[in-house]
Amino acid sequence: MLSRQQISEILNKLPSSPGVYIMKDKYGEVIYVGKAISLKNRVKSYFIGGDKRGVKVSVLVQNIAELDYIVTDSEVEALILESNLIKKHRPKYNISLKDDKHYPYIKINVKDEFPTVEKVRKMTKDKGKYYGPYPSAAVVNETLNAIRGLFPLRTCKGNLANKTRPCLNYHIKRCHAPCIGKISSEDYHKILNQVMLFLEGKNLELVQKIEREMNKAAEELDFEKAAKLRDQLNGIKAVSEKQKIIFTDLEDRDILALAMGENLACIQLFSVRGGKLLGSESFKLENTGGATEEELFHAFITQYYGDAVIIPGEILLPIELRDNKVIEEYLRKKRGGKVTLKVPQKGDKKSLLEMAEKNASLQLQNYISRHLKNKEEAEQGLLDLTKALDLEELPWRMECFDISNIQGEHSVASMVVFEGGRPAKDKYRKFKIKTVQGPDDFASMAEVLKRRLENYRQGDENFLPLPHLIVIDGGKGQLSAARKVMEEMGFGNIKTIALAKREEEVFLPNRSEPVILPKNSKGLYLLQRIRDEAHRFALTFHRKLRTKNTLVSELDKVPGIGRVRKKILLQAFGSVEEIATKDVGEIAAVPGIPWKVAEEVYRYFRKSR
Structure with missing residues (x-):
């Protein structure tokens, strides 16, 4: 714990500028990160007030051994920096958003010549376009199945240049076979743009676009193309009809509701896209003891939307936040467009918010019953170890x-x-x-x-x-x-x-x-x-x-395959399992692989099956 002299020295050095303060314990671990309009005033508040500060703040102060700070040009910059530091260090005294899993995304590798649409668990800093996060893998799988039924995109992996014949999807009209040149990259990307409209919930715009293409094809007497577009149109309408229209303005918005426990809270999120309720998910907030509703919403918004790919233009809340404008500006920078935080007073928006609040209360009770059992067991385990092993402190x-x-x-x-x-x-x-x-x-x-x-x-x-x-x-x-x-x-x-x-x-x-x-x-x-x-x-x-080494070593057993040819084959097909499925012609089509060697590879894997 800091002495009075150390506290006085720290407070004297602190500026009255906006910024972020970082509290560390005696091990150098970051235990709390906060932002402030005035660093001096905010940090000072931790060391005055005695018992009125609450148990959580009192315990936090007792564990502070070091305090760093970073000055920013504005409160918005401080908010962005605070969000990044909390995500990086996960301080144990900050309100913590616990979702217990990596929510899935849908990714499109838009820079590829013929991109695929796939499910991923993490966003990476690549050139792909991501949609999500989705509430569950089941929702993603359902969405991908709908896409594959409506839009003839490839689902195969690996290098298309090495493929010599189309797969089954081409014959059942679920793929245009870019692998054998049946569709140009330009036309393929037109279909991909339709998929992106579908994923963004812009079904009305997508329907209108396909209707124009269908009518044009009919006028040009290309009835086969018009029939295909008609079937696609009916499929999209069928998917859309399953989603109930909640708002006739067809806008995107999220609805956030809160239920609070003693040291635990639950946020319920309803996602509305294109006026339709697409999904609902609950989130657990830990270390909430002594926090206000406003602080909990602040923590959730900065942590959740800090990672979200799609941020709606409107977020509905049950209370107004004091730093409303700062958060709106933070979200605007993340979204690249205006975001408004609103408190609905009546009508459909108010009704949906009340429904979200009921769901939040139910989920909180479920969390509390599970959390208490797990927390009590963990805390008792730490106490038992401290006593049995004669430790000086809890092995946090x-x-x-x-x-x-x-x-x-x-x-x-x-x-x-x-x-x-x-x-x-x-x-x-x-x-x-x-x-x-x-x-x-x-x-x-x-x-x-x-x-x-x-x-x-x-x-x-x-x-x-x-x-x-x-x-x-x-x-x-x-x-x-x-x-x-x-x-x-x-x-x-x-x-x-x-x-x-x-x-x-x-x-x-x-x-x-x-x-x-x-x-x-x-x-x-x-x-x-x-x-x-x-x-x-x-x-x-x-x-x-x-497994990786065993599979790679299989190629070493094939006559005529050395280090260079092994590398060529793995680059062409991606894996030994994939090579094992190819026929002689496909293997021989790889530059640098003679026909005789291709036959040896083919025979080896047929014998080993």
Whole structure:
């Protein structure tokens, strides 16, 4: 905790400018990020008021060991920076949006000559166009099925240049076969533009566009084309009729409602696109103790819309926010167009908001019942471990390391992170063992700990902060190997234990006898969870590497295939599995592969089936 003199020095240095303040604990971990119109006034408010500040703020202040700040030119810039820093550090005292999963998107690789439309779980900084996030994979799959039934786009993967005949989709009129030149890139992109209108909910505009094309085809006596467009039109209308029109203005808008618990809240989001209610989703907000409705909406809007691909022009709320204009400007910059926050007073908008509020209350009760059970178990587990292992403080951040290999082949390691007794999956890390030959788990564990601590020492943000407790999957040998490296590197102060599988014995450094936790101990359950998760994560990575290497090595067994030809084939078809499905002509069509070699490849995979 900061002394009065340190607090006074900090407050004296703070400017009255807008900006962001960053609070850290004694380990250097960011524990809170906030924005302010006046940095001096906002930060000062944390250190005055005593008990009136609330429990959460009091605990936060007690844990502040360092305070940094960044001055910005405006409150909007401060809001953008605050949002980015919260997303980056996930501070434990900030209100946290928990959706428990990566919501899916639909991606179109618009820069490709003949793009595909596909489902993805993450947005990446590429040249693709993304739609979403969608509330569930089922909604995405339903949307993709509708697209594939209405728009004849390719669904195949790989290099089209290497294909010599069309697939089944061409024969059933679900693809125009760009693979064999049956459609130009220009005409293909016209269809793609229709798909984008469909995904943006602009069905009326799409219908009008197809009707014009259909009428034009009929006038030109191209009745076959007109009939195809008619069938497509009927399909789009059938999909549209399933979606109830809520608003006759056909605008895009989101409706947000809130239900609050003691330290938990639920936001219900209704998505309206083109006047139709397309979906509903609930979101859990944690660490909400003492927060106002306004603060909760502020946290949700900045975190959720910070990642959203499509931001509607209107967002309906039950209350007006004091920094309304600042948030509208923030969203305008994200959207590239005007966004308005409104509080409906009557009519359909008010009715839909009330419906959203009822849904939020129901979902909150579900969250509370699950959350209380999980939270109590996690907290009791941390308390049990603190007492049983004689720790000086709760092991808030725990890291568990596991090695996975088969007779020393493809040896890998995992680092799994739990925070507050629960998995922090975005902080998991995996390693390929580089310096150890053969099945030597002790040396492998030493290498992994050394690399993890060296990454921290070099300031790698992927390995910040240091853990309160390190758990080694293994016995005395693995523990000794880990401790030796840690002490040599100057990290001997980090508490370290090993958990042996057979009897679930807990080994501590410099103690010959293990600690035996009761079978019903929440502390033992927590250790088992993190150990099992580390084992699962390492094994999954190991299997992935082993499968990849096994498949690639299959090509080495084919007569006439060396390093260069193997590379050519993999570049052409993408994978060994794909090569195995090709006939001789398709393989021989690849530049650099003679007909005789193609026959050898074909024969090899037919024999091995």
